[in-house]
Amino acid sequence: MNSSSRVHNFSAGPCTLPVPVLEAVQNEMLNFENSGMSIIESSHRAPEYDSVHMSALSDFRSLAGVPDDFAILFLQGGASLQFTQIPLNLLSVDEKAGYLNTGTWGGKALSDAKLMCSAYEAWSGADSNFSRMPDASEIEVKEGSRFLHITTNETIGGIQLPKYPKIDFPMVADMSSDFLSRSIDWECFDLVYGGAQKNLGPSGLTIVVVREEIFERSSQVAGGYLDYQIHAKADSMANTPPMFPIYVMGKVLKWMIEAGGLPEFEKRAHERASVLYDTIDNSGGWYQCPVDANSRSLMNIVFRLPNEDLEKKFITEASDFDLVNLKGHRSVGGVRASVYNALPLESAQSLADFMTSFQQQNG
Amino acid sequence: MNSSSRVHNFSAGPCTLPVPVLEAVQNEMLNFENSGMSIIESSHRAPEYDSVHMSALSDFRSLAGVPDDFAILFLQGGASLQFTQIPLNLLSVDEKAGYLNTGTWGGKALSDAKLMCSAYEAWSGADSNFSRMPDASEIEVKEGSRFLHITTNETIGGIQLPKYPKIDFPMVADMSSDFLSRSIDWECFDLVYGGAQKNLGPSGLTIVVVREEIFERSSQVAGGYLDYQIHAKADSMANTPPMFPIYVMGKVLKWMIEAGGLPEFEKRAHERASVLYDTIDNSGGWYQCPVDANSRSLMNIVFRLPNEDLEKKFITEASDFDLVNLKGHRSVGGVRASVYNALPLESAQSLADFMTSFQQQNG
Numbered sequence: 001m002n003s004s005s006r007v008h009n010f011s012a013g014p015c016t017l018p019v020p021v022l023e024a025v026q027n028e029m030l031n032f033e034n035s036g037m038s039i040i041e042s043s044h045r046a047p048e049y050d051s052v053h054m055s056a057l058s059d060f061r062s063l064a065g066v067p068d069d070f071a072i073l074f075l076q077g078g079a080s081l082q083f084t085q086i087p088l089n090l091l092s093v094d095e096k097a098g099y100l101n102t103g104t105w106g107g108k109a110l111s112d113a114k115l116m117c118s119a120y121e122a123w124s125g126a127d128s129n130f131s132r133m134p135d136a137s138e139i140e141v142k143e144g145s146r147f148l149h150i151t152t153n154e155t156i157g158g159i160q161l162p163k164y165p166k167i168d169f170p171m172v173a174d175m176s177s178d179f180l181s182r183s184i185d186w187e188c189f190d191l192v193y194g195g196a197q198k199n200l201g202p203s204g205l206t207i208v209v210v211r212e213e214i215f216e217r218s219s220q221v222a223g224g225y226l227d228y229q230i231h232a233k234a235d236s237m238a239n240t241p242p243m244f245p246i247y248v249m250g251k252v253l254k255w256m257i258e259a260g261g262l263p264e265f266e267k268r269a270h271e272r273a274s275v276l277y278d279t280i281d282n283s284g285g286w287y288q289c290p291v292d293a294n295s296r297s298l299m300n301i302v303f304r305l306p307n308e309d310l311e312k313k314f315i316t317e318a319s320d321f322d323l324v325n326l327k328g329h330r331s332v333g334g335v336r337a338s339v340y341n342a343l344p345l346e347s348a349q350s351l352a353d354f355m356t357s358f359q360q361q362n363g
Numbered sequence: 364m365n366s367s368s369r370v371h372n373f374s375a376g377p378c379t380l381p382v383p384v385l386e387a388v389q390n391e392m393l394n395f396e397n398s399g400m401s402i403i404e405s406s407h408r409a410p411e412y413d414s415v416h417m418s419a420l421s422d423f424r425s426l427a428g429v430p431d432d433f434a435i436l437f438l439q440g441g442a443s444l445q446f447t448q449i450p451l452n453l454l455s456v457d458e459k460a461g462y463l464n465t466g467t468w469g470g471k472a473l474s475d476a477k478l479m480c481s482a483y484e485a486w487s488g489a490d491s492n493f494s495r496m497p498d499a500s501e502i503e504v505k506e507g508s509r510f511l512h513i514t515t516n517e518t519i520g521g522i523q524l525p526k527y528p529k530i531d532f533p534m535v536a537d538m539s540s541d542f543l544s545r546s547i548d549w550e551c552f553d554l555v556y557g558g559a560q561k562n563l564g565p566s567g568l569t570i571v572v573v574r575e576e577i578f579e580r581s582s583q584v585a586g587g588y589l590d591y592q593i594h595a596k597a598d599s600m601a602n603t604p605p606m607f608p609i610y611v612m613g614k615v616l617k618w619m620i621e622a623g624g625l626p627e628f629e630k631r632a633h634e635r636a637s638v639l640y641d642t643i644d645n646s647g648g649w650y651q652c653p654v655d656a657n658s659r660s661l662m663n664i665v666f667r668l669p670n671e672d673l674e675k676k677f678i679t680e681a682s683d684f685d686l687v688n689l690k691g692h693r694s695v696g697g698v699r700a701s702v703y704n705a706l707p708l709e710s711a712q713s714l715a716d717f718m719t720s721f722q723q724q725n726g
Contacts, residue, residue: 006393006399007398007399007400011405012406013406014603016400017401017403022392022393029392030369031368036370037372038385041372043374043376043377044377076440077444115585115586202403203606204605225440240558242605243377243566244565245567245607
């Protein structure tokens, strides 16, 4: 197999990974670094895996500029388990927290949190059909709240916080769908988390970066897998970690560091997204992006065509040009192009070219 | 890379996988079934992955003979998260459950459960230094208990329940380290669970098989990732599943079905273990197995040499013959050979030959 048979993959996640990473994984599959076994057959206590694991931790810290007073945890269960685990670890029974209801994921985080604590809606995008993110001035955090939870990018609505809001409360951020696509202002946050399966690697790994200070506060957990502190103390080896996703993410992190780190990936994100938003904006309204101009996501570009029949035709014909996974989420319809870290600019350009020619033929 | 450079891997887990499975994974790494992408780049909602996922579910059901009134869940967080999740889902706040304290894992399940419910010790192996499993007659289940939790095999102590105890209570079983190495008598159980990373695949996947009836009983969860019912209703696709371990396990399950199913693997387990126990028993006491004869594990064969210096020498010299990962767990010392489903009989035979020759040279 070689890369020439590969498609342009606009999946919303899991999604495209760097070809050199996949090739290295392929080469090592039966014999990792002359150990005589695959990395997926290695004991997690063996020196081969230990080195992979500790490098992934330190490369993540260095790439994301994580300060020393934050612990980096490699966990399982996706952002979904964090929706429960965060209130359990950060709140005592009588504390409350505000949540931004910015769409599917912000809303889910809020409703799961309500099962565990006094979570409330600090802003809702429902009035605008979730087509925009709030300004800081619109966010209403109640006195005595422990934190404000934000979702930095909503994959389904295609909206993204252009910058992290400046408020007087510690924030907790679900960055699943724009993790490490731009630098993180750590002083705003008590906790940042995300699934690996968009920008960083395969599914099955959640990265939680948490201010260690919170371990000294009261919480609702006191042991077991759900307790962050148990993982922090053991470098995320308290139990068998999800080794394969950590191993692949380790390679992605090294690929990112070599390419120039977060400033380079922030630049690439703007380039990829601009190619597509420019095509939409220059179509004379034939392609329409339903998102407020200030909230347009650099990761998930959603747009509509004049009618649903044309959208179906667009998606079908695009696949003839190896442009795949463009269907919008079933809850909103339309077209969605997800353009994460590992998607080459050429893929975005190919899609833009196709969009222009499709409009010429059907407009 | 080819298989000729591979070692005999006696790791306690993660551990050896079938070579044909690894080769197939390697071949498909850049282009899965002509999709133009790796399976780890596929959306979990794409037809390619959906077929992998649904086949893994149905092959597990068919191989293990899981009755229709049990749901099969593909979860994350290891057996460790189950230590918490089981009491949350199976018990209301005023119910209690008994636990067999058979060693490291049974003890951990009990101590984590105590944080969530009225869990108590229904038998302890502490008096015998955890060198044996109990007879059914020794187990003390208190009136009104909801279930009895058992650990069918203890990897560290090297003990295994020769058969499932017959008692008048529903049982819950951690089968992590002997999962699908023998048939399961489903009518004894309300829930059976295990990590994939011994007999079935890579780490990062936990299989929970649960009687659906329990969803109608009161529990301590009502939504969120920790609620079994949410996963059962969505065929374990309520959130992004750990796709790579499921994909690899799917191939292992097909390999097992083709080889003859559980009766064949039970036979192989006896053959592999016998080769090693016979060598120990025929050594005139030079090799000693500290485990009660009726509780000897077919998965983890632990033994001692006359002194620790010889044990170190044994482990070092064995690695010169590509016999690796033989060191006993740090908490008990000695030698441990883990001989899971995918370990070829030849590997056990090579180790036995080495043991005989090592005794001749050092005895």
